[in-house]
Amino acid sequence: MKVLLMGNPNVGKSVVFSRLTGVRVITSNYPGTTVNYTRGYMKIGGEQAEVIDVPGTYTLEPTCEAEEVALRMLESGDIVINVVNATNLERNLYLTLQLLERKLPVIVALNMWDDTKHLGISLDVEKLSALLGVPVVPTVATTGEGIKKLVEHLSNAASPGMATRSRNERWAAVGNIIDQVQRVSHRHHTWRERLADATVRPFSGGIIALAVLASSFIIVRFIAESLIGYVFNPLFDNLWMPVLTWLSDILGGGGFLHDILIGKLIDGNIDFVQSFGLLSSGLYVPLAMVLPYIISFYIILGLLEDTGYLPRLAVLMDTIMHRVGLHGYAIIPTLLGFGCNVPAVMSTRILESKRERFIAATLISIAIPCAALQAMIFGLVGERGWQYVAIVYGTLFAVWIILGLILRRLVKGFTPELLIEIPPYRLPPWRATLQKLWMRTYGFLKEAVPIILGAIVVINILYSLGVFEAIANFTAPVVTGIFGLPREAVTAIIIGFLRKDVALGMLAPLALSNGQLVVGSVVLAMFFPCIATFVILLKELGVVNMLKSAGIMVASALIVGGLLNLVL
Amino acid sequence: MTIKNLKDLRAGEIGKILQIDGGHGMVNRLAALDIRPGKKIKKINSSFMRGPVTIEVNRTHVAIGFGMANRILVEVEDKTP
Numbered sequence: 001m002k003v004l005l006m007g008n009p010n011v012g013k014s015v016v017f018s019r020l021t022g023v024r025v026i027t028s029n030y031p032g033t034t035v036n037y038t039r040g041y042m043k044i045g046g047e048q049a050e051v052i053d054v055p056g057t058y059t060l061e062p063t064c065e066a067e068e069v070a071l072r073m074l075e076s077g078d079i080v081i082n083v084v085n086a087t088n089l090e091r092n093l094y095l096t097l098q099l100l101e102r103k104l105p106v107i108v109a110l111n112m113w114d115d116t117k118h119l120g121i122s123l124d125v126e127k128l129s130a131l132l133g134v135p136v137v138p139t140v141a142t143t144g145e146g147i148k149k150l151v152e153h154l155s156n157a158a159s160p161g162m163a164t165r166s167r168n169e170r171w172a173a174v175g176n177i178i179d180q181v182q183r184v185s186h187r188h189h190t191w192r193e194r195l196a197d198a199t200v201r202p203f204s205g206g207i208i209a210l211a212v213l214a215s216s217f218i219i220v221r222f223i224a225e226s227l228i229g230y231v232f233n234p235l236f237d238n239l240w241m242p243v244l245t246w247l248s249d250i251l252g253g254g255g256f257l258h259d260i261l262i263g264k265l266i267d268g269n270i271d272f273v274q275s276f277g278l279l280s281s282g283l284y285v286p287l288a289m290v291l292p293y294i295i296s297f298y299i300i301l302g303l304l305e306d307t308g309y310l311p312r313l314a315v316l317m318d319t320i321m322h323r324v325g326l327h328g329y330a331i332i333p334t335l336l337g338f339g340c341n342v343p344a345v346m347s348t349r350i351l352e353s354k355r356e357r358f359i360a361a362t363l364i365s366i367a368i369p370c371a372a373l374q375a376m377i378f379g380l381v382g383e384r385g386w387q388y389v390a391i392v393y394g395t396l397f398a399v400w401i402i403l404g405l406i407l408r409r410l411v412k413g414f415t416p417e418l419l420i421e422i423p424p425y426r427l428p429p430w431r432a433t434l435q436k437l438w439m440r441t442y443g444f445l446k447e448a449v450p451i452i453l454g455a456i457v458v459i460n461i462l463y464s465l466g467v468f469e470a471i472a473n474f475t476a477p478v479v480t481g482i483f484g485l486p487r488e489a490v491t492a493i494i495i496g497f498l499r500k501d502v503a504l505g506m507l508a509p510l511a512l513s514n515g516q517l518v519v520g521s522v523v524l525a526m527f528f529p530c531i532a533t534f535v536i537l538l539k540e541l542g543v544v545n546m547l548k549s550a551g552i553m554v555a556s557a558l559i560v561g562g563l564l565n566l567v568l
Numbered sequence: 569m570t571i572k573n574l575k576d577l578r579a580g581e582i583g584k585i586l587q588i589d590g591g592h593g594m595v596n597r598l599a600a601l602d603i604r605p606g607k608k609i610k611k612i613n614s615s616f617m618r619g620p621v622t623i624e625v626n627r628t629h630v631a632i633g634f635g636m637a638n639r640i641l642v643e644v645e646d647k648t649p
Binding site: 059061063064087088090094119171196200202314316322327419420421424 | 631
């Protein structure tokens with residue numbers, strides 16, 4: 001049996017979902033689309049049923065890809081739990097009436113029931129149930145109230161077979177029902193609403209946004225560094241290192257197999273970052289360097305989403321984003337990029353048009369430095385003085401804007417206008433927030449780790465075949481001529497394809513001038529995405545657009561690096 | 569009684585949507601959020617520099633892109649003393 005959870009966006013559908021289902025939750029892409037959905041399992045009367053969290057939809061007359069998917073899923077379901085926001089019944093009932101015009105049994109979960117009281121709304125649940133002809137159960141998914149009753153009443157779900165109406169008739173019917181079941185009394189503004197107003201006003205909103213973003217970065221860094229320092233590093237140093245040392249001895253400290261598995265020994269020892277073997281760097285880099293940042297980034301992002309701040313940020317950023325051919329929601333992938341470009345490019349799926357996805361993915365991989373690279377920029381360039389760090393970031397920001405302005409004119413297609421509901425502020429529903437954190441982290445491990453492992457094998461083979469030497473000779477004139485960097489920097493830039501932070505580290509012993517270091521950092525950030533991002537770009541954009549995007553990267557890195565070299 | 573573009577409404581002004589001057593797609597997207605002719609709305613605020621306009625409709629806030637807001641005509645309610 002298939003149970004579909006359907007409702008408008010922001011009604012707590014995912015929270016109801018996490019209450020109904022157990023731990024076995026799977027997110028997947030709906031075939032042939034970029035729409036993600038989640039499914040899990042629940043027991044109904046001893047029988048296992050599949051529960052599907054259908055993408056939020058306002059109407060069954062689809063207005064976007066997600067709504068089209070919702071409509072198609074509806075055709076394969078056996079029973080619909082229509083999750084309705086009790087504080088905004090009027091708009092939610094439109095979808096309910098559309099559902100009731102179909103032949104599927106429906107049950108209504110009147111969610112956010114607790115909020116109706118503070119808002120001065122009183123609803124006659126029995127009358128509503130009688131008018132709709134289906135069971136209506138008040139629920140508070142965040143606390144679990146009413147969920148048990150909802151499950152008990154699943155078998156009573158009914159299909160009243162309402163006559164099909166036109167849009168205006170349906171809205172008239174909604175108005176009619178509202179008049180009979182809802183009473184609203186006046187009340188004062190709550191502090192949450194005052195805060196809500198302040199955060200979307202351009203001036204106060206802008207200041208609050210800066211404060212929120214700045215503290216988010218500090219917290220992300222703090223959580224990630226703590227995870228690295230107290231959890232992952234001790235694990236690798238104390239448990240994994242002895243195993244690898246033992247294995248290295250068995251393999252005789254060198255040779256082809258040793259190079260692939262363990263990598264090169266650095267001063268006779270295994271170095272997790274530089275050895276570059278499958279079992280050394282191949283595990284350490286994604287698990288102990290990137291994963292902690294991914295986890296902490298998703299904790300903060302999840303909180304920003306579930307408290308309702310993100311849509312407000314999207315509204316504030318819409319003005320700027322429109323200048324670069326995107327709309328406000330593209331701020332989410334962009335922010336993610338500061339953590340790791342891989343999930344950032346993956347999350348460009350939330351953007352509606354192909355054009356937006358292309359622009360967003362390209363801008364992210366060129367101008368948004370990931371957390372690992374940023375750490376190295378702060379460490380290495382910061383040593384020379386903060387003004388140089390400012391030049392690096394200023395240049396990247398300028399590139400983001402200028403390139404965006406250009407792409408907006410060049411890339412064909414359209415960018416739909418912003419139209420989003422701004423939900424009220426809420427305390428995050430912990431269960432659903434944690435479930436989401438787990439699904440995202442797992443998604444990263446599943447998508448990125450195999451790629452990184454594969455890349456290490458390939459690179460090691462190419463390295464031993466001398467391919468890098470050839471590339472280095474070939475590109476040396478560009479690096480020395482245009483960027484004004486010493487010839488030794490070529491290897492670093494090529495390694496940048498694998499790990500940008502490691503590459504920046506390789507510039508450290510070259511005794512570069514301040515200007516050269518700035519050029520090197522900017523070029524490394526822009527030149528090419530790391531291998532993991534590269535593969536994800538390929539997956540998300542397709543071969544042709546990926547090549548276009550890569551061409552833009554190389555061209556802009558050459559221009560910007562060359563200009564910086566002239567100026568500094 | 570005055571008729572204005574949604575973008576020209578001042579924050580706090582209340583009015584009734586008179587006409588939505590757009591293609592089928594735009595009218596549908598707005599209707600899905602219950603923004604359609606005859607609805608009473610309240611302007612919450614607009615961002616500067618052609619940013620989106622936030623309105624309240626049925627106790628929810630909705631942000632509407634500048635271009636769309638420019639094509640929604642609103643009959644502004646006169647202030648009653």
